[in-house]
Amino acid sequence: MLESELKALSPYSSLRPGQLRIAKTVYMTVAQGLFTVIEAPCGLGKTIASLMGIALSLQKNLIRRAVWLTRTNDESDKVIEEARRLKNRGAVLRGLSLRGKSSSCPLFRGVNEELSHLACRALRDESLCPYLDQEKVDHCADNLSREHHLVTSVEVIQVATKEKCCPAAVMKRLMKNSNILALTYPYVFNRYVYGVYFKPLQMHDTAAIIDEAHNIMDSAIEYESKVLRLSTLYNSIDELSIRRAELVSPLEDLADALRGFVNNDLSQGVDVPREEILKMILRHFKDPLEYLEKLREVALDMIKTRALRGLTIRCPTYSTYTFLEKALRTNRDHAIWLHLDTEGELCVEVRPLTYDFKQVTSKFHGVVLMSGTLSPISVFIKILNLEAENSKLIKYVRPKYGHVVFIVDRSISTSLKNRSERLYKAIAYKLKVVRDSTEGGLGVFVPSYGILRALEAVGLKELLQGLTFVDEGKGSPSIEVFERFKNYVERGADATLVSVIGGRLAEGIDISSQLMPVAVIVGLPMPEPTLYNMKRVEKLRSLGFKRPHRAVFTEPAMRKVVQAVGRLIRSPLDKAVVILMDRRYSASLIKRYMPKWLSYKLYASDNPLCLLQEALSSLKVKVY
Template sequence: MKAIYTAIEDRKIGIFESPTGTGKSLSIICSAIKWLKDHRNRAELGTQQPKVDKEEDGELDWLEIEKVKKFRKKRKRDDTDDVNAEIRKLMKLSQNPESKENEAEAEFLLADLDSDYDDDDGEGQEFVEKIFYASRTHSQLSQFVKEIRKSPFKDSVTVAPIASRATLCVNPKVKKLSTVSQMNESCKQLNKNQGCEFKTKKGLSLLSHRMNNTLMDIEDTVKFGNENKCCPFYGAREALPTVDVCVLPYNLLVVPSARESCGINLKNSVVIIDEAHNLAGAIESCYSVGVTLNALTEAYKQLNAYKAKFSARLNPENLMFVKQLLAVLIGLGKDLKRVNNSEQKIVTVREILNDAKLDNINLFELLKYMTKSLIAHKVKGFADKVANTPKVIVKPKENALKEMLTKNGKKKNYKIEAEPEPEIDAKKKIPNFQLGALVQVEIFLAVLITPGADLRIIKNANDGKAQMKVFLLNPASIFAEISKDARSVLLAGGTMKPYQTLKDQLFAEVSSEKLSWFNCEHVISDSQMNALVLQRGPTNERFIFNHSNKDNFAMKQDLGRALVDIVQTVPSGVVVFFASYKQETMFYEMFKKSGFLQQIENVKTLFREPKETAGVAPLLEKYEMSVRVRGAILFAVVGGKVSEGINFSDGLCRAVIMIGVPYPDIKSAEIKLRMDTLNSKRPGGGQMLYTGLCMRAVNQCVGRAIRHRDDSSLILFCDVRYSEPRVRDHLPDWIKTRLTSYDNFDTAKKHMIDFCKKNNY
């Protein structure tokens, strides 16, 4: 606790490794909140004046002040502007002779730029310094708030939970939609049109007041929203500037546009990131998005048809942006068409903009327009309506000039040329883009032009399907923005090793003096956990589950014999982690043919991890029941659904078994480029990253066991490489110090039997 307090006080980045069951959450809460209260008390007493950034000549940093002003935007647009926009739409409809048809299509029209799209730079509430707590799942965020309720600060701390609409929305019409993207689209459309009945000034004020006076988690917020008919999604954002603690998922913290959208200001606040071993991967996944040639083609067809239908009713500014967007789709599409089958190219953002001839288009302004106008969603709605019509031919409208020239039947001898319009035939099979093809393009562009991000684009064409994918080469470039704004950033987790990999991925741009490392020993005794490396199986086959041995049938058979012996020795639950779903399937089928599967099932009920998230909860429930009845064994996958965040305490896991060393695919273009980049900065840095990514996944898997101070379990590594220093040294200290390597299976089995007896299994 003292180390956490000191790290915050000294404005450092703290890395804290504390195994599960050591009181990590409560230590973080008490230390951080104590510092926040002390800091505010000192400021009030005048012993510590708030810092003001200054330039070298002593003048106020006007750029920072302007940035803060721009950041504090009102979240609700002026009602008068909305009314005026609606009046203009109605006037356009009334002037058009086909008003009935147009009235039905009004929802697809783009509003005028001078009304709905103007930014409101008005001052918002003063944003007080606070604690931002981020974790991977909403359940972990709710658990953190429950821990605050156990602390001495339970009656003096306020919390705002920031989350997605899928978690916080209480509008039944929006909530019933199947995907988050559909919920987002529906909510935005509601607020653009007639408004959501749950988003009222009175309701938001009521919920904001409650949050600033009562400790609330996500469940409390949703319950209050349902009971009082107010919106938790916007209500939490209303309360955010003045609460003490904000809890939020990773993605809302690490993406600058998401922070701005939520009204998050990290300036001089404390950022705590729990389960931080996930952080680099979470940042990378937020900036990993692709778009296919099919999606670009479909987006172009839909937008071109939309333009043909509505061009006469769009003002010049809207029409200009629509034409720019069409040019972007054409440019990216042509660039992808040039990629040969089986070819793969990696380029920079600048190179792809040059290749697609887009360097003369301001993509920042275009994306801003797309976001505010909702054009991608309007085009999708229009395309869906056309697709559901038996057969629709979109014909060119007579423009205003032509109507004037032909008025009263007196046609002048002027040549009026119309752009040829595409025919949209419902019988023609259209690819299924659930998000909408143009929405996919918008997401791709948003990531592509992220300021300050070290991005690369992979272009390839496999089986004739051309695509380009953006990926983040260096997560440190994104993390640097967070650490620059915040007073202090604390990264906490049960297993933070390998440290060098973490430093390379996140702290490459941070000086060593600003980093503070702290490791907490596990609270269990040596008798409660034993870690064994099984170098050989019962018939003395050497275990090396690498690519060279993929066809070694004798070794695989010996693994089957070893698993049979282990389930006969270890009672209750056993969890086995394979390197991939492919490997798990291969071993399952082989065990089934060889009879080992039947021998295992004679002792324990066997379960297999599903690929679908929806199947995990029912599986774990059945697994727990079987453990209590006759014992169970679970075949799981490294990096799968149960390798993180699942609590296999006590009898649910008396042994966790790792099959092989799950190195990432060395042929991956992303992995190779990251390794080459690190090797250019430091000899051996690439190999360190390669091993580190692997061992980080291993540490998460074995961390499913030993969940509290009275828990006990065996950890078994089935591969000789775990006895090698280059692998072993990346294990957490509390495992490494208890690790014994066995070259004889029978000796290892006797050790397992003794361990079970000592722990009264």
């Protein structure tokens, strides 16, 4: 009975192996209010299968609504596009994908989400926002509801912009009558954003689907962290010197203390005790909380003034306030540390060492975590602070999905002790040889932007024949870099796509193995042994982890590797060759972390080129 009801919702005459099981699992998770983890192949169709389970749950009134969490806005739009394909008889599904003010507001687009809300409130209180006309907002929302049962955030923004009304207000209005909402992680993991959007709604009768769940711990920690750059601190001092000079002294003391570390070795970071920050405030103010409140008041006043005058909404003092507020209220589950950011600028950060996922699961009636790369699942569940015995685990195992030939290059290691210009030159020349031996598209994934810059410095782009497209992590959006690469390969040209593994291109973009039959993963992308990561190791050890070092270093690295491989395997018939350029890729490491759904063979050689052509011939990979 259940199977036939689910199949009736499917847009397909037949389902892929595993899809019906996923649909049933999602339905039962909602029906019983469970916590479920699903590991299934990339490209299997987890989204449409899960939507079938959600749609039937809504049809039977088991829940009032479902929220679908994704990493990016584009991915949340795709959820709504997939939902439209279901057989939505009687308009059971009604909903939309959401974008925050930072990516939808005509006035504050590109501004930090929290700042944009504060600026919006200032304009709203004075009735000065030209787009916040309630009559227009209601009219726009009503028209969209009549014309579309399911609408994407892009469509809302287009219609609202044409009607000259606030897209964010239209989306919040549409939320009230929606039973499926697709949105990005901050809506749940950022406490401020969650309060703005979901405080008016009752969530106890809401189910949650969390997609690309392998990212979830890093994302949750990121949203709970606060970073203060030294340049931002100086700008805050300048702002306050003009407006409230009496608040400057503690910040000058903090700046002097941070500047004192400039000549130190900051490669691993430096511990900044909370007590030291507290002392700097107590030298000048008896009550630290009173000082914070004064800092907050002046920051909000500056934001309001800038919003009302139509000036750029940025406020270093507010950034300083939010950092200090977080740092002073923190506990031993957090680290406060000084380090250089990815652009080489000195910054101080307060960052949680762990994240208790129970505070998320407790909000919802049924939670499903999905990804193609969660192995080993038992460790994944433990690190989220959830009990395995109270969790339902679903692993796709058969039939195997896609096929990869792994070739380990045993002549290279990118571990910290081996990094040098000589190593980077050796890697660059090895990549040149692979490029010369490969037709069509070649992918190169490196461990970090630092190593990417080092390879560019030894002439990587000049060595590679054909066109080379590098995703630098800034400038052109990743999708544009990828599309240029794709266009050239489809025209029959040799082209190389270079990206940081775990970066914008290694996840979230599907790359056909016909487009990229060969990929090289340079190095094992271990996190750096920073002060923060070493504190995480000690924290996990205190929580009973037997191998905390593995949880902090090895597992995140291998998850990035598997995600990069998963970009190439998007269907059961996809085949690819992946060269793992680091001797640390042992057979046991591959076996432990590669998902059980993936078919693969593993070879090792000091000269991977001798195996490359044989591997391509055995796979009979078609190239453009």
